[in-house]
Amino acid sequence: MSALQKTGMSIFITASVMLISVLFLNQYQLTEQAFMSAVSSDSELKMIARDLAPMKDKTYSFNVNFNKDIEHYLQSSNKEVKSRFSLTNKDINNVLTQFSEQGIKYSTEKISGALDGSEEGKFKVQKLKDYTSWMEGREYSDLASLEEHLKNTKNNINANVINEKGYGDHKIKALKLALTRQSSFGPITENTLLWLLLTIGLGVVGALMYILPKLGLLPGIKNDHIFHSPNSGRGWIGYMVGFLLIGFYVILYWFPEYMTSWMILVDPISLVLNGNEASQWFFYGFLYTLAIGVMGIRMIIKYRHSKYQMIRTYSVIFFQVAFAFLIPEILIRLNKPSMDLKNIWPLNYTFFFDYNIENLTQTGSIGLGMLMWGIILTLIGVPIITYFYGKRWYCSWVCGCGGLAETLGDPYRQLSDKSLKAWKIERWMIHSVLVFVVVMTFGTLYTYFTGSSEIIGISTYDFRSVYGFVIGAAFAGVVGVGFYPFMGSRVWCRFGCPLAAYLGIVQRFKSRFRITTNGAQCISCGNCSTYCEMGIDVRSYAQKGQNIVRASCVGCGVCSSVCPRGVLKLENKDPKGRFGEAILIGNEGVKMKT
Known part of the structure; x- marks a missing residue:
């Protein structure tokens, strides 16, 4: 490692520590202004001000204590409400x-x-x-x-x-976030731009200082102790990164009131883009986009010998920056319905929720256009494009989840399990999630069109709530990204993404896409299997000279890029004969499989 890289890594670590410390620098005071900014209606303002009166103008040094008192007083009010209004x-x-x-x-x-x-x-x-x-x-x-x-x-x-008369769990959570956000004061609030530059800004600079010197190295895979590295080989650094990612997602999804200082940190950017203060989702989207951008540069440098990899990486960066981040925020500023136009059902499982349909249908031609776009893309666009190009057109060129896996997750791609047992678990899990989201969406539409919230005694609202918690948050976020250093970079794409399952079914049975192999040239080095993030034992196909046609293959092409003999080739040809003819190698020689 060069001196410049060591300096860059030191700067990045320092910036990361400072970013975490930001959570503990501000103080909190529940003032009249905080009440008014956090609550919309006068009746609600009066009730909350009454119940939280003991906290008014009291200064708290720690976010945890502040939220603990809010919880205590609101729950005390709930006990009184229950004793008064319960039959x-x-x-x-x-x-x-x-x-x-x-x-x-x-x-x-x-x-x-x-x-x-x-x-x-x-x-x-x-x-x-x-x-x-x-x-x-x-x-x-x-x-x-x-x-x-x-x-x-x-x-x-x-x-x-x-x-109805007190504070339900969702209301308490929303109030804790709003009140904490508006009650915060201190160095982060007073010098927001400075702290943004000292944390996220400095972190980007440090990361680039570490990445850019790699231009002096030969492109491609080096196999330089990847399974012995404390980061990429399930070592102590990898475990630490994994636990930090898991902790981040747990706070993001279930305890956002504890990350209000991070939201304040990106307020200047949010105000410019959408005219509003930053939410936890804006902070997450901003950080997510930066991660794909910075690590995308690393990906481009590493695979600069492959035009396919470079263009593919440019593509995921573009779609994340423009379609997933900038366009939705600008639409908010223009008072238009905001949507990531590339986020397709069933990955976007809330697309057919009643509130989303109402929002789109009641906001004029733009909203109706978005609704029709989503339906057409799901029912017509996906099968047609997948027929011609396989699922790689989305999973490896457009999708933000895949974009993060390919960039931020690239150091961990070799950790994916290639065993037959893992493949069996994968197929059962991902198709179960697909069935789950289809049933949930059917229930949601049934409720929307009939007004009935129950089917055979099961609440459709409970069903969607379970899906959102288990799949949309815990699986897609906590496990899907947090487990990169433990299970490889495509955990969500491989085991949980319902859109990947939908695309995979089309690709497996009716598509022009395949990876062809030239078995005569294979030297069994194993690079292809090692670096397949989807857990496919590519080498076994190559050794038999058999085309790779798997529902799970995302067509990232890394197996081809790391092959030293040019054995593998991504192709779109006539579907006839796409499975190829396997050969059997045994004691009696080489035979064609019949």
Whole structure:
């Protein structure tokens, strides 16, 4: 390592440490202005200001303590709400006294006189009327039968009391984020641009200082102790990077209130692009785009002997910067519906959610155009383009997930498991996710068009919530990126991406794409298999002179780029004969497989 590279690495590590320290430099004070900035309606402002009154104007040195107190006071308010507005057995007995002992015909009007006229009583009466409207006119043989229905109704009402009169879990999380964001003050808030340059800016400079000297090396794979490196060979550096990535995604998805200082850090960029303060998703998108850009330069330098690899890398950088980052942010500034136009269902699993359809259909021609674009791309574009070019047109040239795997994840591509067992697990998992998202989307559309939120007793909202948590967040984010140093760079693409499964089915059975092999030239060096990030044992195909036609292959072409003998070639030809003819090598010589 040259002196310039050592300096660059030192600068990058210093900038990374400073970026983490940013989370602990600001202080927090819940002022009147913070309340007004975080809450929109006057009624909500009044309620929250009352419940958080003990915190007002108190200074907190740590984000954790600040959020812990918000949680404590809001939950205390919830306990009071529950005790005041929850229906009791006594309330049900009062309702039952409005009916005779026998020959009961239920009427919601009789409920009105059963409870007092207080705020709590009026709420309970209205809820009972709403929840028992389906019982109107129904006849009961005795009070016991009616009591059973009313007690079940009581349980359903009480389960939603907190959401209606207090603070539900989602509301508490949103308030913690908004209040923490607006209550923050200190060096990061006062010198935002300076800290942005000292952390992210300096980190980019350090990374480039480390990467650019590699231009002096020969291009291509070096096999220089990749399995012995503490970073790329599941060593201590790799584990540390993996745990940091996992921690980042856990905070991003489930505890964004603890990363408000990072959001403040990129406020200047967010204000320029979309006119608003940065959210956790803007910070993530900005960091994600920088990672693909900087590590893309590394990829271009490393594979500069391959025109295919260079153009492919330029492509993923372009689509990430323009389509995934800049265009959606600019659309927000123009008050237009914002969408990553290259993010296709089912990877974009929220595309058919009711709120997204409503947003697109109610925002004029641009929104309707985006809706039609998404549908056409999913149903027509994907199978047609995949027929001609295989899934590589998307997974290796356009997709942001693939772009991050190819750039940031490139040092770990050799860690993918090539065993038959891993292949079997892969096929079961990725196709199960595809089935999951198809069923969830069907349920979502069913609810949108019928208004019913249940299918055979299962809530469609619960179904989409489970998918979003398990697949959209935990799998795609925490595991999909956090496991790079443990399982290779395409964990999500290989085991979890439903779009990759959809593209793979088309590629496997009806496509012109294949990787052809010239087995006579293969020297069994194993470079192709080692560096296949999708876990394909490419060498076994090459040794048999058999074309590689696999649903999982993303057509990245690295196997061809690292082959010293030119054995492998990516081709788009007539589908006939694309599987080729394998040969069998045994004690009796070489035979064609029949």
